[in-house]
Amino acid sequence: MSQKKPLCKCGKPAVIFRKYEGSYLCKVHFLQSVERKVKKNIRIHNLVKPGDKIGIGVSGGKDSMVTLYLMHKILSPRRDIEIVSISLDEGIRGYRESSLKYAKELCRKLGIRHYVYSFRKEFGKTLDQKVRQVKKSGKECGIEVSCTLCGVARRYLLNKKSRELKLTKLCTGHNLDDESQAVLMNYIRGDLYRASRMGPEPIVRNGKFIGRIKPLRIIPEKEVALYAILSGLKYHNKECPYRCGLRLEVRDFVNKLEEKHSGIKFSILETFDRILPSLRSQMEKEIGELYYCKKCGEPSSKEICKTCELWR
Numbered sequence: 001m002s003q004k005k006p007l008c009k010c011g012k013p014a015v016i017f018r019k020y021e022g023s024y025l026c027k028v029h030f031l032q033s034v035e036r037k038v039k040k041n042i043r044i045h046n047l048v049k050p051g052d053k054i055g056i057g058v059s060g061g062k063d064s065m066v067t068l069y070l071m072h073k074i075l076s077p078r079r080d081i082e083i084v085s086i087s088l089d090e091g092i093r094g095y096r097e098s099s100l101k102y103a104k105e106l107c108r109k110l111g112i113r114h115y116v117y118s119f120r121k122e123f124g125k126t127l128d129q130k131v132r133q134v135k136k137s138g139k140e141c142g143i144e145v146s147c148t149l150c151g152v153a154r155r156y157l158l159n160k161k162s163r164e165l166k167l168t169k170l171c172t173g174h175n176l177d178d179e180s181q182a183v184l185m186n187y188i189r190g191d192l193y194r195a196s197r198m199g200p201e202p203i204v205r206n207g208k209f210i211g212r213i214k215p216l217r218i219i220p221e222k223e224v225a226l227y228a229i230l231s232g233l234k235y236h237n238k239e240c241p242y243r244c245g246l247r248l249e250v251r252d253f254v255n256k257l258e259e260k261h262s263g264i265k266f267s268i269l270e271t272f273d274r275i276l277p278s279l280r281s282q283m284e285k286e287i288g289e290l291y292y293c294k295k296c297g298e299p300s301s302k303e304i305c306k307t308c309e310l311w312r
């Protein structure tokens with residue numbers, strides 16, 4: 001006996017079962033639902049305002065490509081908002097070159113101005129070279145050397161270049177999985193300062209700091225991938241060769257929990273958002289004013305910023 005295929009409420013075959021909602025959705029209703037959720041996220045958190053010039057960080061992976069595509073779809077009819085895209089070339093051989101091709105291609109197709117900045121040009125070294133140098137010297141600089149070096153430099157460069165481009169906001173492709181993992185990672189590492197800078201709305205504690213927005217923050221990673229495929233978006237599907245350690249363990253842990261207890265990723269994030277205001281005010285008391293780095297002049301929680309400490 002052939003098994004009946006699950007159907008959407010409209011009667012068409014379902015492309016996805018959302019266990020956390022108990023609903024089957026066909027292609028059309030799935031795409032519409034994701035777009036509706038993203039629009040609602042933008043609206044309730046006031047992520048976009050008239051006069052904004054928004055820079056979308058694009059790596060060529062599914063999350064950033066969907067973000068670029070959706071932000072363009074939602075915002076291009078508005079004359080009072082400008083969108084550009086920014087990519088970073090960290091210098092990861094055999095990985096970044098191919099992902100940037102996808103990013104360039106989509107920007108060209110959508111007619112969005114695309115800026116690319118490289119670690120080599122900015123810091124005089126690629127990430128590959130820097131990781132080799134640090135490992136050789138035996139100096140460790142965090143739980144995962146490569147991701148620490150990369151993350152610090154990426155945040156620095158994105159902020160600096162966004163300011164130079166006179167952007168009012170920087171938009172990234174973080175999805176629900178990234179965010180729920182980040183909540184746990186910050187907790188495990190005891191990095192409450194970084195945790196206090198997460199959240200659904202952009203924070204500006206320093207005139208030189210460009211606020212971040214994450215429109216896909218409430219969309220599970222699997223749905224972002226499905227959205228990309230069903231919308232015909234071509235994206236880079238490889239994982240960064242440096243991805244390792246704690247982040248992967250936390251990812252597997254959260255995925256296992258989600259399998260058994262559907263909706264747990266939402267619950268991790270929603271609980272975090274509820275305690276965020278208290279965490280922020282506590283961090284402001286503990287850290288006080290943000291400094292400007294004595295070496296480079298960029299915003300920093302210490303006298304010398306992490307980028308200058310690690311890269312210069």
Ligand code: SF4
Binds near residue numbers: 147148242243
């Ligand atoms: S996985 Fe680590 S090294 Fe690779 S791009 Fe992300 S932060 Fe950088």
Ligand SMILES: [Zn+2]
Binds near residue numbers: 008009010012026
């Ligand atoms: Zn349907």
Ligand SMILES: [Zn+2]
Binds near residue numbers: 297
């Ligand atoms: Zn500095």
